[in-house]
Amino acid sequence: MHNAYFHYAEPKNEPVLNYAPGSAERKALQQALADLKAETRDIPMYINGKEVRSNSQKEIRPPHETGHLLGHFHEGTGEHVKQAIDAALAARQSWADMAWEHRASIFMKAAELLATKYRWRMNAATMLGQSKNAYQAEIDSACELIDFLRFNVHFLTQIYNQQPLSPQGFHNRMEYRPLEGFILAVTPFNFTAIGGNLPTAPAMCGNVVVWKPANTQIYSASVFMEILLEAGLPAGVINLVYPSGPTIGDICFKHPDFAGVHFTGSTGVFQTMWKTIGENIANYKSYPRIVGETGGKDFVMVHPSANVDSVVANIARGAFEYQGQKCSAASRAYLPSNLAEEIKEKLIAEVRTMKMGRVDDFTNFVNAVIDEKSFNNLAKYIDGVKNSAGKAKIICGGNYDKTNGWFIEPTIIEAMDPYYVTMCEELFGPVMTIHVYDADKWEDILHVVDNTSGYALTGAIFAQDRYALETMTKKLVNAAGNFYINDKPTGAVVGQQPFGGARASGTNDKAGSILNLYRWLNARTVKETYVPVTNYRYPFHQAD
Known part of the structure; x- marks a missing residue:
């Protein structure tokens, strides 16, 4: 029986570990680095909750140590993109209908797993795959990603609690639905946290997602997908695929159920996306949400x-x-x-x-x-x-x-x-x-x-x-x-400095704030009249 209002308090930012010589975290991270370098990972796509492999494998090597082979990822095709869309749409209704506290628990559990069990593995994967030092990995793939998950649950709770006025005799309420269709998340190499936030923010709102990371971030993206699945993410809600950019764009932007894109990357690519979406606008069930951050000078x-x-x-x-x-x-x-x-x-x-x-x-x-x-x-x-x-x-x-x-x-x-x-x-x-x-x-x-x-x-x-x-x-x-x-222009913290820019830098929808989540919701206003009128006439119609 669902008869309670659930509250998720504003979280504290995840503490940043310092990895000083002799510290426990330094030893744990060094061991995780050694473990990952000792294996050659076979990295599948994840479609409908299952591992999917292809006939084409691509090497992953550390940018700072190109002679070392970390593993291979399975390159996707147009058929894999179609399978991911189908899986997402099949999961859409059940996911949208899931009670908020159960959706929220999945992402809160993922944050807890990342903060504890998977912290060293995620940081090590980011360090090796994207050539980040220990501190840069810690503030990104651990702390910022944990903050995105926890703060977004809190922000979304705030949205759900925002309700209109109800005069006596009426009950006005606002429902927040997911978008009608699927979301495409296209994520960059430089931040594992962005790679995790762009698909999970829409999913948290009840949307289903096709996620394409940059090839140079697949190594850490796959670890985050493992965390989401262990946290209980249902099959088909987020589908991780590795096709080329043109391949996924050609299929997604022509699909009638395309509902939005969450993007971080180059200005040129984003402008091409926007143009293509505009050219296909008559084919969609609704107007897609276009959210992007595209760099800076x-x-x-x-x-x-x-x-x-x-x-x-x-x-x-x-x-x-x-x-x-x-x-x-x-x-x-x-x-x-x-x-x-x-x-x-x-x-x-x-x-x-x-x-x-x-x-x-x-x-x-x-x-x-x-x-x-x-x-x-x-x-x-x-x-x-x-x-x-x-x-x-x-x-x-x-x-x-x-x-x-x-x-x-x-x-x-x-x-x-x-x-x-x-x-x-x-x-x-x-x-x-x-x-x-x-x-x-x-x-x-x-x-x-x-x-x-x-x-x-x-x-x-x-x-x-x-x-x-x-x-x-x-x-x-x-x-x-x-x-x-009087500070450097880097280092935005979730909940403290919502991030995003305008002009050629993007739509300024502020990742790490309540503003971004509004973009992945459709509001429905419901008015209920307790005692409806039985006569169309108003008092002013009566004769003197």
Whole structure:
């Protein structure tokens, strides 16, 4: 009998473990790394709750140790996509009808499994498959993913509890249904947490999902799927497949039951998706929800009153943690002429202390970029600076090597032109470009900061002058969806800084907040009249 209202209190953010020498967590993670490296994993797709294998297998190798084989994944075809859609639609009604407390329990259990039993395995898989160091894996594949699961349960409970007014004699209520059809979740390589959140947020709302991760994130995605199944996720609710992007898009976007896409990836791909959905709009049962986050060209604006050491430390972390492969990574910085030389000197000294190498050596701050395509793209930009005829120069780093992995040395470029190519285009690697401006004209440079890039994801401003902070905050109001004052532009925490940007950076539906969940719900208003009228006439119809 379902006659109680269930409450899920606001959770606390999952504590971040530090992995200090001699700590229990360090030993556990080192063992998990050794265990995974000792096996060659055979990674299937998961359709209708069952493992599915194909005739085509693709190798998975660590980006930082390309000579080592971690395993193979089974590449999907169009037929697998169709099977995943069919499985999702077959599961839809039962999943939508499941009482909320039972749906919620599945994801709360998954969070608990991830926080305990699977923490080391998930972090190790992220480290090996995506070349993250121990701390970057911990804040991503453990803490952020756990937070997404727990906070989304809390947020969704808040939504369900929001009800309209009911005057005497009537009962008004709001029901929140899942969308009519299936959701396509397309997830990136750089965050395991995003890979987990994009399919589970819609599923938590009662939707069924076809999930396609980036090939370079399949290794950790498959571990999360194991967790969901152990937590009791019913067959067909989330179906994990590995086809090519064009293959899954061609089938899903032509299907009449396509109800929405939850996407993180490139602007070009997202715009193509949007165009294709628009061209097929008459074929759908409903208007699909289109939710996407598509990258950034994130800035650091330094005011003449800024604290130099704070600027240096935050650029070093913001630009080079996880090799600059965060959508939010600091990629361009504007330094005032009165502080520029001191900032450059100290920043270069700091960057030169950063060790680079394999993830299982915990002393390494920098690891490899994700694959050869990324490596070649970054090398092209670095070589372009060397041949720029004085338009820009490399003041730190600038080397790269792919002998044993895709290693790009942390690089700082100084651009004489604020519109030099590396100030404008998203590089997605450990390459930071700085431009020195006239300190007396700091307000003028704000227009350049705002208009240099089509993106508007994250940005940071540094100043000790409060009037200047207010001015910059106002003038850069549209330049970033996540805005940081005297802090690096990375590191958004679920429940604290809901994440997302506008302009070319996406739809700004704020993952990690209640706003994102509204996108996966259809509201139905129900009005019940206790004593209905029996005469159509109103009092004003009566004669005097």
